[in-house]
Structures are given as structure tokens and as C-alpha cells.
Amino acid sequence: MRGRYRTTMAMIGAMGLVAASCGSDDDTADDTADAPEVTDAPVVDDDDHDDDGDDDHDDDGDDHEDDEDQDHEHDEDLPLVVATTSIWADVTEHVVCHGLADVRAVVPTGVDAHFYEPSLQDRGLMGDAAIVIANGLFLEEGLISTLETIAAEGVPVFEVADHIAEPIEFAGDHGHDHDDDHGHDDDHGHDDGHSHDDDHGHDDDHGHDDGHSHDDHGHDDDHGHDDGHSHDDDHGHDDDHGHDGDDHGHHHDGDDPHVWLDPARVAAVLPVLGDAIAAATGIDADAVAECVADYQAELLDVDAEMTEMFASIDDDLRRLVSTHESLGYLADRYGFEIIGTVLEGTSSMAETNPAALEELANDVIAAGVPAVFAEAETSQADIEALAGRAGVEVVVLPTEALGDPDSGYGTYVEFLRHNAQLISDALS
Amino acid sequence: MAVTFITDPWAWWVEPFVVNPFMRNALWAGLLAAVTTSIVGAWVVLRGLAFLGDALAHGVLPGIALAFVIGVDTSIGAFVAALVMVGGVGLIRNHSPLPDDTSIGILFVGFLALAVVIMSSQIGAYTGDLNRFLFGSITSVTTAGLRRQLIAAAVVLTGVVVFYRAFLVMTFDEVQARMLGFRPKLANVGLLVLLAVAIVASFETVGSLLVFAFLVAPPAAASLIVRRVPWLMITGALLGAVSAVVGILLSFHHRMAAGAAMALTSVVIFFVVLAGSVAVRALADRRRDPATT
Numbered sequence: 001m002r003g004r005y006r007t008t009m010a011m012i013g014a015m016g017l018v019a020a021s022c023g024s025d026d027d028t029a030d031d032t033a034d035a036p037e038v039t040d041a042p043v044v045d046d047d048d049h050d051d052d053g054d055d056d057h058d059d060d061g062d063d064h065e066d067d068e069d070q071d072h073e074h075d076e077d078l079p080l081v082v083a084t085t086s087i088w089a090d091v092t093e094h095v096v097c098h099g100l101a102d103v104r105a106v107v108p109t110g111v112d113a114h115f116y117e118p119s120l121q122d123r124g125l126m127g128d129a130a131i132v133i134a135n136g137l138f139l140e141e142g143l144i145s146t147l148e149t150i151a152a153e154g155v156p157v158f159e160v161a162d163h164i165a166e167p168i169e170f171a172g173d174h175g176h177d178h179d180d181d182h183g184h185d186d187d188h189g190h191d192d193g194h195s196h197d198d199d200h201g202h203d204d205d206h207g208h209d210d211g212h213s214h215d216d217h218g219h220d221d222d223h224g225h226d227d228g229h230s231h232d233d234d235h236g237h238d239d240d241h242g243h244d245g246d247d248h249g250h251h252h253d254g255d256d257p258h259v260w261l262d263p264a265r266v267a268a269v270l271p272v273l274g275d276a277i278a279a280a281t282g283i284d285a286d287a288v289a290e291c292v293a294d295y296q297a298e299l300l301d302v303d304a305e306m307t308e309m310f311a312s313i314d315d316d317l318r319r320l321v322s323t324h325e326s327l328g329y330l331a332d333r334y335g336f337e338i339i340g341t342v343l344e345g346t347s348s349m350a351e352t353n354p355a356a357l358e359e360l361a362n363d364v365i366a367a368g369v370p371a372v373f374a375e376a377e378t379s380q381a382d383i384e385a386l387a388g389r390a391g392v393e394v395v396v397l398p399t400e401a402l403g404d405p406d407s408g409y410g411t412y413v414e415f416l417r418h419n420a421q422l423i424s425d426a427l428s
Numbered sequence: 429m430a431v432t433f434i435t436d437p438w439a440w441w442v443e444p445f446v447v448n449p450f451m452r453n454a455l456w457a458g459l460l461a462a463v464t465t466s467i468v469g470a471w472v473v474l475r476g477l478a479f480l481g482d483a484l485a486h487g488v489l490p491g492i493a494l495a496f497v498i499g500v501d502t503s504i505g506a507f508v509a510a511l512v513m514v515g516g517v518g519l520i521r522n523h524s525p526l527p528d529d530t531s532i533g534i535l536f537v538g539f540l541a542l543a544v545v546i547m548s549s550q551i552g553a554y555t556g557d558l559n560r561f562l563f564g565s566i567t568s569v570t571t572a573g574l575r576r577q578l579i580a581a582a583v584v585l586t587g588v589v590v591f592y593r594a595f596l597v598m599t600f601d602e603v604q605a606r607m608l609g610f611r612p613k614l615a616n617v618g619l620l621v622l623l624a625v626a627i628v629a630s631f632e633t634v635g636s637l638l639v640f641a642f643l644v645a646p647p648a649a650a651s652l653i654v655r656r657v658p659w660l661m662i663t664g665a666l667l668g669a670v671s672a673v674v675g676i677l678l679s680f681h682h683r684m685a686a687g688a689a690m691a692l693t694s695v696v697i698f699f700v701v702l703a704g705s706v707a708v709r710a711l712a713d714r715r716r717d718p719a720t721t
Binding site for chain 1: 448450451454563565566567568569570676679680681682683684685686687688689
């Protein structure tokens with residue numbers, strides 16, 4: 001993973017590189033900003049994001065006295081809901097109807113959660129929250145121990161990835177099986193998903209979602225992922241707050257944390273998320289359920305839109321090569337094959353090596369795809385080398401975080417469309 | 429400019445610790461880390477061991493990685509790795525004419541590469557916690573961690589007091605040390621073990637990258653102010669403590685990454701002291717000049 005790759009770099013380069021890698025998080029956002037854009041996404045969030053940004057950064061500037069109050073205590077009477085990433089903050093904002101709760105993000109927009117180091121202010125914010133929404137599956141590497149600590153103090157921590165139906169492993173491990181399984185429609189292996197959900201007692205919600213998200217859109221059930229399930233059982237006990245310090249290291253091996261790249265799966269989680277937030281904050285559960293339904297519909301519309309966009313891609317070009325294994329859910333949902341990734345595996349110390357890169361370049365040439373995909377939040381040196389060797393184009397996707405409101409992917413919905421547009425343009 | 433720390437000192441300096449239990453935990457952890465490393469750091473600066481300190485602060489990583497793989501306490505892994513590195517430096521010194529910094533450099537690189545190899549061989553194994561060791565996690569201090577730091581601080585303090593004369597003589601004159609019956613080799617090993625203890629106990633709080641800052645910056649600043657060794661240790665520890673407190677408060681008020689805020693503060697303090705000492709010397713020269721002419 002890229003955060004981990006950077007960790008390697010930081011170690012080798014020691015002190016100096018740390019600063020460098022922190023600063024390099026969004027330096028490529030510009031590359032993607034001029035891409036074709038789709039309109040009409042909810043604007044409300046943009047304001048909210050603005051507020052966050054201003055509070056946090058301007059206090060060096062002028063407001064003298066209420067630094068502390070503003071920064072880590074939310075001033076309103078609203079319950080405080082903290083999300084770790086900008087994407088989950090935006091989703092949560094929709095779930096709480098844009099105003100039933102005060103939603104804050106820990107990791108700023110444009111910054112990759114893999115590598116974010118928390119401040120003590122973040123610690124205070126999370127400790128004060130009625131509930132914390134995290135991605136889980138160790139996406140937020142720098143926040144893991146802080147999340148464990150606040151969970152131990154009794155703050156509910158909702159890890160979205162734990163509630164995602166049919167978790168998939170990093171594509172690299174199963175890349176080829178994947179392909180074989182295409183089109184074997186063992187419709188609703190979802191029942192497995194259910195048994196998982198039963199552990200959490202949320203089966204009702206899911207039953208209803210399955211109807212929506214999966215029947216409507218044909219091609220979701222290519223599971224080469226059955227082992228994902230048995231795996232899943234292993235950490236059924238993890239539900240919400242059971243971060244058991246030491247051994248977590250070996251539970252989630254290989255599960256892909258980038259669940260947000262499948263809006264249908266996210267839509268399916270929303271009712272559970274809404275229930276958890278309503279229960280923790282005491283806000284109006286019926287109102288939340290309504291907003292959840294609305295947002296589900298919106299996400300499923302986007303899902304349909306994305307399916308349509310991808311429909312223009314030839315079947316034999318439905319192949320992705322990316323910097324690290326972040327596109328698994330997108331591939332799974334929309335029927336792409338992941339040929340390979342520059343950074344292999346999930347080890348924090350993983351490095352690429354020339355032989356693997358050469359092999360991957362040959363695969364790219366053999367596949368005949370016109371483009372490979374880099375991540376806006378990651379260094380692009382390796383993938384550019386790969387693209388140069390294979391003679392294909394590099395397209396930069398913002399996969400890890402939302403951008404600024406005017407970036408064209410300032411909300412989750414815009415972000416999904418933006419990525420779908422870039423991918424379909426590149427491969428069509 | 430935000431000048432709350434002057435206009436409303438209570439709210440800036442004290443209240444965060446009064447109101448927030450996690451800030452008190454962070455304070456204790458930061459103070460213990462700063463004091464422990466800065467006291468050992470005084471000897472690191474005096475003896476020119478900064479590079480070894482750096483190598484050790486990072487050389488613990490393969491130990492942590494191995495501890496992950498075989499599932500033992502990472503502190504034990506880190507401590508063993510530190511001892512192996514110290515032993516390795518001694519080994520090369522005894523069997524070659526190479527200067528110490530060369531042998532340290534070789535082991536430094538070797539240990540980092542080893543850590544990478546170990547982690548890379550564990551494809552699929554989760555290793556995100558390595559972040560905690562590189563950057564620390566003062567946002568999630570545990571009672572167990574505090575206890576471990578307290579023990580380390582006690583060990584280091586005791587060690588420094590017990591070995592004080594031996595360290596002192598060895599630092600300034602090894603031959604005389606031997607004549608006085610101090611066994612400089614043993615004292616040297618003792619110092620390096622204390623160094624390893626201080627590093628291992630502190631890296632979970634401030635992170636191994638930043639332990640190094642506490643190890644050199646406060647004692648180096650102190651060496652510009654005071655001459656006598658006991659004062660060097662005391663002043664270094666005080667400056668380290670100030671760095672920790674200011675860093676923690678900066679992280680709290682201005683949302684800076686916690687470990688980095690502390691390390692940065694210690695380095696800034698060094699440069700402030702340096703500037704101050706240059707100014708004082710210039711003033712003294714000017715005062716002397718008219719007298720001499």
C-alpha cells in the first residue's frame with residue numbers, strides 16, 4: 001500500500017523524507033482537476049467542509065481567545081459526530097440530514113488517511129464525539145491506536161468496512177481467479193453476507209438493501225471472494241469496539257479497505273450506519289431513516305450512471321493496472337479485471353522490484369489497454385516508469401480522499417462520477 | 429498572531445491539562461520521554477555518539493518487525509535489536525581499523541534493510557502498527573506504557589548516578605580511567621545499554637524518528653549554556669521537558685501532528701539558544717574590546 005510504501009521510504013531516508021512524504025499528499029491533485037466534470041451534486045457539504053477548514057487553520061490568524069473552544073469543542077448544542085476521512089464525513093453528513101448533528105472530519109480533504117498523523121486536538125475531538133465513524137481495516141494507520149484508546153474510553157467507534165457485505169481481499173492475491181468467476185451468477189451469495197450481519201444484529205436493514213442494490217444492477221455477483229467470507233467470520237467479533245490491541249495485526253490480512261469505491265455496497269451499509277448514529281446521539285431516528293433512504297437512492301442512481309459510463313468500454317479492455325491495490329471494489333462492482341499493481345501485497349514495507357515491473361509491463365502490453373491508473377495521493381514515479389515501458393498513458397485518479405469543494409470531486413457523489421469518468425474516458 | 433499564550437496564559441498553558449485527562453497522560457508520557465532521553469543525551473553529545481544514537485533509534489525497527497512476526501512484545505524485540513547493534517559496532521571496532529562512524533553506518537543500513545526484508549517477506553501481513561513506532565502515539569498513551577516509561581526513567585537516572593564518575597573520566601581521558609581502575613569498556617557498555625533503554629522506552633511515545641531529536645537537541649542546547657556535566661544533564665532535561673510541554677500544547681491548540689510538534693520544538697529551542705549564545709558572546713566581546721584597547 002502506498003502509505004506503507006512511504007513508511008519504507010521514510011525509514012530509509014530517515015528524518016528528511018518524513019516531511020517530504022507528508023507534504024506530497026496532494027501535489028498531484030491538479031493533474032486531475034481539469035478533467036471533464038459532471039454537475040449537480042449536493043452543494044451543502046461544501047459549506048460544511050469550508051467551515052472545518054477555516055476553524056482549523058485560521059486560528060493562527062486572528063481569533064485570540066476562543067482558540068480552544070472553537071477548535072476542539074463543538075460550540076453548538078448538536079451532538080458531535082466525528083468521521084476519520086473526508087469521504088465518510090460527507091456520507092455521514094447526508095445520513096444526519098445535513099444538520100441534525102455536528103459532523104467533523106479528522107483527516108483534511110486531499111490528504112490520504114493511510115498516512116495521517118493525529119494531533120492532540122484530533123484526539124480531543126474524537127474523545128468528545130458521541131460516535132466516531134472510521135473506515136476500518138487499517139486504512140487509518142496513524143489513527144489506529146487513538147481509535148483503540150477512545151473506544152476503550154467508551155466512545156462508540158463504527159468501522160464501516162466491518163459492515164460491508166461481501167468483503168473482498170486485495171485483488172492481487174486473487175487476480176486471476178477473479179476473471180474465471182466472471183459471470184458465474186451465483187446470485188446472492190449475499191446470504192453469506194447475512195450471516196455476517198447477524199453477528200451485528202442488523203439483518204433487517206440489509207435484507208431490504210439487497211433488494212435495491214443488487215437486483216437492479218446485473219453484474220455485481222462475481223464473487224471470486226468466497227474465501228473473503230470465511231475470513232470475515234474470523235473477525236465477526238470485531239463488531240464496532242472490540243479492538244483487541246495486540247492480535248489485530250493478523251486478523252485482517254489482505255482485506256481491501258477501499259470499500260467506498262463501490263457505491264452500492266456503501267448504500268447497503270447506510271441504514272446500519274444511520275441506526276448506529278441515531279442510537280449514539282439520540283437524534284431523530286425516523287428523520288435519519290428518511291435521509292438514509294434519500295441518499296441510498298442517490299447513490300444507486302450514481303451507481304447506475306457509472307455502470308452506463310463503463311458500458312462504453314470494450315469487454316477486452318476492462319482491465320485495470322494501478323499503483324497500489326485500491327481499486328478492488330470498483331473492479332468487483334463494475335466487472336473489471338485487475339491485471340496487476342505496481343506495489344504488490346499489503347505489507348507496509350513492500351517495494352517494487354525491476355523484475356516484477358518488467359513482468360507487469362509485459363502484461364499491460366499483452367492486455368492491450370491504453371492506460372494505467374495512478375493515485376492522486378501517491379507518488380507516481382513507479383507507475384510512470386511502467387507506463388513508459390509499456391507505452392501507455394497514465395491517468396491519475398483521486399482514490400483516497402475528497403478534494404476541495406471546487407476540485408470537481410468535493411463530495412462523495414462527485415468523487416464517484418469523477419473517477420468513473422476518468423476511467424471510462426481512458427479505456428474507451 | 430495568536431498570542432493567547434501571553435494574553436491568557438491560564439487558558440493556553442494550564443487549562444488543557446486540567447480539563448482533559450488524555451492531555452495529562454500525554455504530558456506525563458512526553459515529560460518522561462524527554463527527561464529520560466535528554467539525560468542520556470547529555471553523554472551522547474559529550475562523547476560524540478550522536479550518529480550511534482540515530483542508528484539505534486532506527487536500528488530497533490528490525491527487532492520490532494521480527495517481534496511482530498513471531499508475536500512477542502515489541503519492546504523486547506526493539507531492545508534486543510539495539511543491543512545487537514551496539515555489540516556489532518564493538519565487534520567491528522575490535523576486528524578492524526575502521527572508525528566507529530563507518531561501522532555504525534554499515535550496521536545502520538544493514539538493520540534498515542533487514543527490517544524491509546522481514547516486512548516484505550510477510551506479504552499480506554498487517555504491519556500498520558509500524559507507524560506507531562516511527563511516529564509515536566502520544567494521542568493514545570496507556571497506563572502500561574507510562575509504567576514502562578517510569579521504570580526506564582528510574583533505570584536511566586540510577587545508572588547515570590551510579591556510573592557518573594566512570595562516565596566522566598572515560599569521556600575525558602580513557603587512559604586515566606583505566607589507571608584509576610574504572611574499566612572504561614564496561615562503563616562504555618553501561619552507557620550504551622542506558623541509551624538503548626531510553627530509546628526503547630520512548631519510541632512508542634514520540635516515535636523512533638523523533639526520539640533522536642530529544643536525544644541530541646536539548647542536551648546540545650544545554651551545552652551552549654552550561655559547562656559542568658551535572659548541570660548539562662539537568663539543563664538538558666529541563667529543555668527537553670519544555671519542548672515536550674510546548675509541543676503537546678501546539679499539537680492541541682494548532683492541530684499539529686503530536687510527535688513532530690515536540691521534536692520540532694526541541695530543535696527550535698536549540699536554535700534560539702544558539703542565537704542567544706552568539707549574541708551574548710558578541711556583547712561580551714564588545715565590552716572587552718574597549719578595555720583592551
